[in-house]
């Protein structure tokens with residue numbers, strides 16, 4: 001899939017920006033704060049409905065603007081053309097997404113249609129941060145491949161909020177808890193088991209991609225593995241799993257009631273990332289964190305590419321300042337041939353890496369939210 | 379912003395309370411009323427009061443009606459041993475449009491939702507249990523395909539089990555997260571054919 005044209009209006013420091021995107025790599029050069037990342041965030045909005053920097057749409061508004069708009073024209077690998085328009089109005093406080101001039105009933109309808117992989121300093125918590133970061137990482141990949149999984153996640157969160165509302169209201173509604181909790185538990189169990197199945201299967205499928213990518217980035221020396229850590233101690237496969245999960249919720253009832261919340265389930269789970277059998281989060285060096293993250297992201301791209309009809313767009317935000325030259329060269333070599341790629345850098349020397357790159361690449365310079373070609377700058 | 383007429387402001391405030399109507403639309407509606415002939419406005423006001431005075435809840439199925447029991451509950455052309463349980467009166471309209479269901483209805487008045495403070499006592503569940511005791515053969519649960527509808531379905535199926543009636547639910551050909559009310563007749567018809575025992 002190729003993003004041909006991108007239009008950005010009133011996002012951060014971009015007043016009006018229009019970019020014709022090449023089929024290969026687009027390199028965006030500029031100082032910190034010039035507005036390079038905003039271009040990548042805008043692409044992320046079109047592909048995933050969200051920026052990878054913030055989940056607060058209001059924070060994307062240009063100063064004094066009351067609405068922003070992002071438009072993209074995509075060509076699929078099969079050759080058909082699609083236009084995505086996203087508008088956010090501060091007054092309504094929500095986004096409106098149009099696909100080919102028809103408004104989408106729900107933002108989730110867009111997920112998976114225009115796949116994308118982003119790597120930026122914002123993703124560091126995937127290897128170094130809390131469990132929620134790793135859950136988001138795998139949930140976003142699976143959601144792009146299986147729409148039913150995304151629907152299950154949304155339903156699970158809603159059911160969980162309902163169950164927690166009931167649990168935290170014991171004083172006023174003891175009778176209601178006694179009579180209706182079972183229905184919420186049964187419902188939660190069904191969805192939780194489907195989510196757990198998908199996550200287990202995903203980790204099994206994804207691990208070889210991760211291993212291959214890691215070898216590509218740093219050579220054969222290091223062994224990586226992924227391990228799902230479930231707070232619900234049940235085997236999600238098999239017909240009895242939902243009933244078993246339901247009984248687990250019943251056993252936890254007193255604890256959940258005391259805490260006023262649901263203490264086990266997919267919303268509390270984690271995934272260990274192991275490097276030579278050691279937990280990366282607790283034991284890896286700074287350099288190892290970087291390479292593991294890059295390998296995870298390259299693996300994400302290859303995984304999506306082989307499980308979807310569309311080749312994902314790759315967004316590399318400010319990864320150059322993070323890496324030494326050797327690593328950088330190997331990452332770019334890996335990225336070559338992965339499809340359309342957008343790269344930001346504050347370092348003009350980055351251009352050297354593209355000096356002998358293939359045709360179909362392009363470099364633009366950004367200053368104060370204004371995009372110029374190198375010819376215009378000179 | 380307030381206009382120069384307190385009566386107009388009051389009407390705008392009333393319109394603003396309607397579901398899905400914002401302040402701007404309310405202003406437009408109020409100005410429209412202002413421009414209509416007096417007789418037309420009287421008709422409209424009378425219709426509003428008429429609804430309040432004459433429309434009530436059927437004492438059997440809890441659907442909205444002007445005669446109690448309602449025309450569906452008293453119809454001799456319908457199968458009285460089958461009851462389809464729905465959340466709102468809108469769902470009855472939707473299913474009636476499809477013309478595929480010839481039994482009776484029961485309108486719950488919503489679904490379980492602790493977040494909104496809606497529990498079993500806030501729904502017409504006791505009335506449903508009373509009906510289940512009296513010679514009903516099948517109860518079809520046709521809640522909206524969302525998490526609240528799902529929990530309500532599970533809750534009711536457990537509650538109705540001791541009555542020895544056959545309990546089914548409509549098949550989920552209807553996309554999760556949508557309202558039954560907005561689903562087209564063909565999809566609803568398919569969902570009824572594919573109902574499954576609980």
Ligand SMILES: [Zn+2]
Nearest residue numbers: 436439448451
């Ligand atoms: Zn009736």
